[in-house]
Structures are given as structure tokens and as C-alpha cells.
Amino acid sequence: MRSVAIVGAGQSALVLGLGLLARGYEVTLVSNRNATEIATGPVLSSQCMFESALQIEKALGLDFWAAECPAIERLELSVTQPSIRWSAPLDWPAGSVDQRLKLSTWLDLFDQRGGTLTIREASVDDLEELATTHDLVVVATGRGELGAIFQRDGEKSPYDRPQRGLAVTYLVGAEPRPAVSFNLVPGVGECIVLPALTAERPCDIVVFEGVIGGPLDSWDDARTPDEHLARTLELLERFVPHEAKRLRRATLSDVNGILTGRFAPTVRAPVAQLPSGRYVLGMADAIVLNDPLTGQGANNAVKCADVYLSGILEHGDEEFAADWMRRTFDRYWRGYGQWAVSWTNAMLAGPSDHVLRLLTAAGELPALATTIARGFDDPRVLFPWWYDPGEADRLIAHHRSQAPDGGFDAHDFRRALGQFTTGVTVVTTRGLDGRRVGVTANSFSSVSLEPPLVLWCLDKHSSSLPAFVECTQFAVNVLAAEQHHLSRQFATPADDKFAGVEAADGPGGIPLLDGVVARYLCRNLRQIDAGDHLIFLGEVEAYDTFEREPLVFHSGVYRIVTRHPELVETR
Numbered sequence: 001m002r003s004v005a006i007v008g009a010g011q012s013a014l015v016l017g018l019g020l021l022a023r024g025y026e027v028t029l030v031s032n033r034n035a036t037e038i039a040t041g042p043v044l045s046s047q048c049m050f051e052s053a054l055q056i057e058k059a060l061g062l063d064f065w066a067a068e069c070p071a072i073e074r075l076e077l078s079v080t081q082p083s084i085r086w087s088a089p090l091d092w093p094a095g096s097v098d099q100r101l102k103l104s105t106w107l108d109l110f111d112q113r114g115g116t117l118t119i120r121e122a123s124v125d126d127l128e129e130l131a132t133t134h135d136l137v138v139v140a141t142g143r144g145e146l147g148a149i150f151q152r153d154g155e156k157s158p159y160d161r162p163q164r165g166l167a168v169t170y171l172v173g174a175e176p177r178p179a180v181s182f183n184l185v186p187g188v189g190e191c192i193v194l195p196a197l198t199a200e201r202p203c204d205i206v207v208f209e210g211v212i213g214g215p216l217d218s219w220d221d222a223r224t225p226d227e228h229l230a231r232t233l234e235l236l237e238r239f240v241p242h243e244a245k246r247l248r249r250a251t252l253s254d255v256n257g258i259l260t261g262r263f264a265p266t267v268r269a270p271v272a273q274l275p276s277g278r279y280v281l282g283m284a285d286a287i288v289l290n291d292p293l294t295g296q297g298a299n300n301a302v303k304c305a306d307v308y309l310s311g312i313l314e315h316g317d318e319e320f321a322a323d324w325m326r327r328t329f330d331r332y333w334r335g336y337g338q339w340a341v342s343w344t345n346a347m348l349a350g351p352s353d354h355v356l357r358l359l360t361a362a363g364e365l366p367a368l369a370t371t372i373a374r375g376f377d378d379p380r381v382l383f384p385w386w387y388d389p390g391e392a393d394r395l396i397a398h399h400r401s402q403a404p405d406g407g408f409d410a411h412d413f414r415r416a417l418g419q420f421t422t423g424v425t426v427v428t429t430r431g432l433d434g435r436r437v438g439v440t441a442n443s444f445s446s447v448s449l450e451p452p453l454v455l456w457c458l459d460k461h462s463s464s465l466p467a468f469v470e471c472t473q474f475a476v477n478v479l480a481a482e483q484h485h486l487s488r489q490f491a492t493p494a495d496d497k498f499a500g501v502e503a504a505d506g507p508g509g510i511p512l513l514d515g516v517v518a519r520y521l522c523r524n525l526r527q528i529d530a531g532d533h534l535i536f537l538g539e540v541e542a543y544d545t546f547e548r549e550p551l552v553f554h555s556g557v558y559r560i561v562t563r564h565p566e567l568v569e570t571r
Contacts (some may be wrong), residue, residue, distance in 0.1 A: 001026050004312065005130040007122045009033070010044075010141030011099065012284035012301035014106040016138065019060050019309040021113050027114040028134065030126065032143065034277040039104035042256040046168050046207045047099060047298035048072065048180055048194050050377035051092035056306045057556050064105060069095040070202050071197035073178040075373040077359065078242070079351070080185045084359050087179065088369035089414065091377070091556060094180065094197035096205065098170070099298075100256075122146060124274065131278040136320040138308065139272070142286045149272040150282045156267035156341065163265065163348040164189060164209040164291055165217030169232040170257030171197070171204045171250035171550065180295070180376075183240045186350055189216040190293060191240045193247070203253045206232055206243075209293050212262070215239075219260045265291045265348070267341060270329035271322050278386040281325040283308060288337045293347050295376060296340035307332040310485060327500050334499065335488040339379040346387060354389035361396045368399040380492050422555040426490045427456055427536075428503075428511040429474040429524075430469040436498050436511045439464045440491035442553050443533075444476055452540040454520060457533040463493065465534065469527060473507060474538060477513040481549040484558045486513065507542070518545045 002025050006013045009031035016399040017027045033041065049057075057063045072094040078085040111117050120126070124145055130137045139146055180194040190209040195202060210216025216239065222231045229252050236244035251476040252258070266289045270282050279392060284301040311328040318324070346352075353358070362369035375382040385391040422442040429437050443457035454476065458465055479487055490497050512519055522538030529535075 002137065002317070003028070003134040004136045004138075005030065005134040006138045006140055007127065007130070007146065008143075008283075008286070009038075009103060009107055010140060010285065010301065010471060011103070011298050013138075013140035014103060014110060014307040015057065015060065015062065015302055015305035016140075016283070016309055017110055017115060018062060018106060018113070019305070020312065021110070021115050022060065023313060024114070025312075025484065027110075028118065028130065029107075029110060030118045030120065030122045030130070032121045033117070034117075034119050035104040035107040035111075038380045039326050040109065040256075041100065043168060043170055043259050044103070044206050045100040045259070045297065046096075046192070046194075046292055046295075047196075048094050048096050048295045048300055048376075050090070050094045050295075051556070052377055053299040053302040054095060056302050062109075065097045065102070065197055066095070069097055071095065071178050072194060074180075075376065076179045076181045077355070077358045077362075077369075077372075078181070078183045078240070079269075079359060080183075080239070082356065082360065084356075084363055086363040086369050088362070088373040091370075092375055093178075094377075096194055098196060098198035098203075101199060124149060126372040127280055128274050128276055128278070131274060131276070131280065135340075136312070137278075137280040138283050139280050139286050140283045142289065147286070149274075149280075150268035150270070150287060151272075153267045153269055156338075157265070158345055159265050159348070161264050162212060162262035164293065165212060165219065165262045166260060166292065167208040167210070167219050167228075167232070168207045168259040169228065170198055170253035171206060171232075171247060172198075172201065172253045174204050174247050174250040176202060177246065181243060183243065184284065184351060185216070185239050187211065188214050188239065191216075191243065192295070193240075193243050198253050198257070203257075204247060204250065205413055206236070206247070207292065208235060209291070222260075225252055225258055228252075229261075263289065263291075265289060265338075265341070265345060272321075279322045279325060280327070281308075281320075287329065288333075288341060290340060290344045294340070294344045294379070296344060296379065298375075300336055300340050303336045304332045307335065307485065310482065314482065316508060330500055331485055331489070334494060335485060335492060339383065339492070343375070343379040343382055343386065352389075354392040355386065358385070358392050358396065358546065361399070362502050365396070365399045365468070367402065368396065369400075371395075383493055409563070415555075418555045421552060421559070423517075424479045424484075424487045424551045424553050425456070426486060426513060427458075427468070427474055428477060428513070429468055429471040430511070432470055434509075435467070436496075436503075437464050437467040438490045438511065439468075439495050440487050444478075447537065450471050453525070453537060453539050454522060454540060455535055457530065457535050460521045460534060461531055468524070468536060469534070471524050473508045473541075474522055474524055474536070475510045475512055476522065476538070477516045478518040478520075478524040479513075479551040480517050480533070480546075481516055481551050483515060484551055487551065487553075487558070507540075515548070516546065517548050517550045519543060
């Protein structure tokens with residue numbers, strides 16, 4: 001039985017620890033507080049968990065508050081200057097559970113399920129001891145001296161000092177509203193308001209992000225809970241009066257329902273070498289510390305834990321060497337971390353002219369507003385148009401040309417199409433310049449047995465389109481259940497999507513992925529224009545199949561296929 005030690009007891013640490021316990025691993029968790037101290041202490045953060053992160057918790061059986069937690073069904077956005085205000089539905093409801101409630105419950109569960117829990121403030125000496133008694137040590141906290149062992153990555157960390165003064169207030173007594181409200185006051189800061197669950201009752205969380213030295217960064221003299229509450233209501237009235245109207249009679253959830261602070265958003269090297277020469281792996285906030293401006297912290301903690309869990313399980317009995325640690329972090333960074341960091345850092349700089357054009361147009365174009373709202377769950381969808389003025393203008397023009405005139409609502413139609421369950425493929429080819437090219441597609445389908453024909457579709461705006469139009473051959477790689485990370489990797493823009501991917505060159509140098517369910521090597525027969533996509537028709541020249549469980553996609557999330565109970569043979 002393999003043993004893993006995790007230092008920290010936050011969102012990522014407990015998701016990883018409970019996931020490993022469920023798979024038979026011996027897990028030691030080192031926390032500076034026990035469950036009671038967490039539950040009765042000060043609030044730990046704000047948090048808004050979006051669907052893809054919630055699905056990870058659900059898959060591990062950790063979503064204990066789904067019935068009680070207020071549903072967050074839409075994003076409401078406002079900008080003071082220029083005056084912008086609109087609302088857009090989220091594809092799936094988000095939710096926020098006070099981490100005092102969540103983490104204390106999970107910590108008790110960890111103890112009940114046989115994990116080893118140690119309560120102390122961990123030091124480097126503790127890491128040395130754990131590294132001698134465990135196969136792997138994961139550090140999920142940057143508290144104290146542990147934060148200094150992982151070197152700051154200057155290339156990924158554009159800021160070396162805090163960009164916002166933060167204040168969080170938990171309020172009760174206001175009329176419920178099923179939305180997260182995102183309010184921008186250019187040059188001053190931001191105010192986010194969202195419904196949540198605290199101590200088994202609903203509440204509102206108010207988050208102020210004040211530009212350093214500005215009027216929203218004014219908490220040093222609010223020394224008591226009552227003074228903090230008074231300052232919260234005062235700033236709401238001054239800068240976001242539409243929020244103040246609903247919240248002006250609210251009260252604190254409890255005397256510990258307040259939090260202030262500031263820190264520099266930082267990305268650190270994921271692997272640290274201890275004085276003994278042994279290595280430890282950093283995780284989540286210990287390595288990627290985001291400003292909470294875009295609500296990515298708790299979501300990326302869960303996503304990082306999910307990637308690490310898969311990496312540990314896939315590694316089997318092999319040594320957890322430093323190279324493996326770096327590859328595992330890189331999988332998380334490429335799939336999630338870099339996109340959340342890029343978006344958050346761009347927002348800290350304040351809305352650019354082209355972003356303001358996007359937000360203004362979204363008030364007129366519901367489909368564009370929904371696309372922006374979708375970015376909170378998956379920041380990859382914001383690339384490249386959030387960062388590029390030309391791409392932003394092209395997206396606005398596209399949505400204007402697609403605006404419904406008595407036709408389908410694009411958001412609703414997208415959800416309806418998502419009800420069709422599909423497999424997931426990565427289509428690969430070799431560009432004329434010799435570059436390996438790959439894209440994720442779930443539009444794959446068989447067409448004919450004689451001759452053997454298949455098809456798949458590619459968005460006309462895809463950067464990979466020229467390579468597939470020009471190629472003479474392509475391969476369709478059908479992903480296995482444990483390869484969901486490859487689906488995300490090949491759906492994400494990158495200079496080299498094949499980094500860290502096990503693949504061999506097939507005929508004509510076409511990349512063939514390892515570990516898949518099936519592979520089809522195809523001649524690029526022709527393309528058919530079809531609206532905003534091209535249909536690629538391929539003639540199968542060779543194929544391989546393997547006895548593995550397939551990856552399944554339905555309603556926007558990955559699924560695991562099982563045999564229908566009525567079809568299971570009895571013996």
C-alpha cells in the first residue's frame with residue numbers, strides 16, 4: 001500500500017486526501033487546526049464554486065450541501081463608467097459553502113475513513129520526517145516557512161506586490177437572489193456579492209477588491225466586527241447603491257464573519273528540494289496564488305487536486321521522482337492554472353478599451369453575455385478575444401451576425417444539443433511545416449462501411465484549421481475513461497499541445513496517441529462547408545482497437561460508462 005503525506009487542510013488538500021483514501025492509499029494529513037477550531041474560527045475566504053469543480057466534488061461523494069446551498073443561476077455584471085449592466089444565465093448552477101462548514105466536515109470525514117491526522121504547524125523539519133516515511137509528500141499550504149521553499153517564478157508572476165486590498169463580509173437577513181453580482185468601478189476596484197450557505201443557513205458574501213490606496217482599500221481603522229459591518233454598508237451605498245438597497249438591513253452572520261488582507265498574486269516552482277536532497281510537490285495555493293477577483297481560487301484548488309489524484313493513481317508503483325512531480329504540475333498548469341492566472345492578472349490591470357467594448361456589446365447580445373459568463377467556469381473560453389482587441393471586435397461582429405431573429409436562443413440550443421451523449425476523440429495530423437497538430441472533437445461519427453468512411457467537424461475559427469485542410473491524412477484517437485486530461489489539453493490553445501503526451505509517429509508521421517480505446521488512420525477525402533464549421537470526411541485506411549473503457553461526454557461534463565443493469569448476465 002502506497003503512502004502519501006499532505007501538509008495543509010484546505011480545499012485541495014482534503015479533496016486529494018479523501019480521494020486517495022477511497023482508492024486504498026495510506027494518507028497522513030498535517031493541519032494547524034482541528035475540525036472544531038476551523039468550524040468556530042474566522043471565515044477563511046470567499047468562494048464561488050462553478051460546475052466543473054462541483055462535478056469533481058460530486059464524483060468523490062463530497063457534495064453534502066447540494067440540497068441546502070442556494071443555487072447561483074446567473075451572472076449579473078455592472079460597470080460604473082461607462083454605464084453597463086446586464087445579466088446572463090450560467091450553463092449550470094454554481095454554489096458557495098462557507099469553508100468553515102465545508103472543511104471541518106471533510107476533516108472529520110477524513111478521520112472517520114481511517115486517515116492519519118496530525119495537528120501542528122508544519123516546518124521544513126516536518127517535511128524531512130514525512131519524506132522519509134512516505135512515498136510522496138504534497139505541500140498544500142504556503143503558511144510560515146513553507147512558503148519560502150518554493151521559488152517564485154518571475155516569468156509567470158507579473159506582480160511582485162499586492163494589487164488589491166481585500167475585505168470579506170458574511171451577511172444574513174437580506175432577500176435571497178440566485179446570482180453572483182460582479183461590479184466594476186474602474187480605477188477604484190471591484191465588489192462581488194453572492195449567495196452562500198453558512199452554519200446551515202443562507203447568507204450573502206460581500207467581497208471588496210480595492211485598488212491599493214484607493215477608497216475601497218480602507219479597512220485598517222475598522223477594528224471591530226461592528227465597525228467592519230458599518231464600513232461594508234457605507235462602501236456599498238457609495239459605490240454600488242443597487243447592492244446597498246437589498247443589503248442595507250442585513251447583519252453579520254457571526255462575529256467571525258469578516259476577513260481582510262492583501263497579498264501579491266504569485267506563481268512558484270512546483271517542486272522543492274529539501275536540505276536532505278529529497279523532493280516535495282507543491283499544490284494549489286502553495287504554488288498558484290491567485291487574487292480572488294475572478295473567483296478562481298477554490299475552483300482551481302479542486303481542479304489541481306483532481307489532476308494530482310489522477311496522476312498519482314496512474315503512476316502505480318513507480319517512484320515519485322522530481323520529473324514526475326513537474327509533469328504532474330504541468331498537466332494542471334496547461335489545462336487550468338495558466339488560464340485562470342492570465343485572466344485574473346488581466347483583470348487586475350483594469351478593464352481595457354476592448355474589454356469594455358465586449359462588456360458593452362454583451363448588454364445587447366445575450367449570446368455574448370452567456371459566453372463571458374461561461375468563462376468563470378472555464379477561463380480557456382476567453383482566449384484569445386479577452387486579450388486581443390482585433391479578436392474581441394471579430395467576436396462582437398460574429399455575435400451581431402448570429403443574433404436570433406425569431407430563431408433559436410443560442411444558449412438554450414447549446415444545452416439541448418449537449419443532451420446527446422458522445423465519446424471524445426483527439427484528431428491529429430502533421431502540418432506541412434512538420435509540426436504536430438491535434439484538436440479535441442466529440443463530433444466524430446461513422447458514415448459508411450463500404451467504402452469505410454468517417455467524419456468529424458472543426459470550427460472555422462480554429463487555429464488548427466489550415467493544417468487539417470492542407471493535410472493528406474489524419475488520425476482519430478478515441479479517448480479512454482482515464483484520459484479526460486488529454487481532452488482538456490487538446491482543447492486548450494498552446495504552442496505544443498503534445499507536451500508530456502505519450503504518442504508515436506504512425507504512417508506519414510501522423511501522431512498516434514497511446515492508451516486510447518481505438519485509433520483510425522484516415523485519408524483526408526474532402527471538406528464540406530457547414531455553417532460555422534467544416535465537416536471533414538475521411539476514408540479509413542487502417543485502424544486499431546483496445547479493450548479499455550471509453551471517455552463519455554454528456555451535458556457539458558465527462559461521464560463514466562457502465563453496462564445497463566438489465567443487460568448484465570447473471571451467473
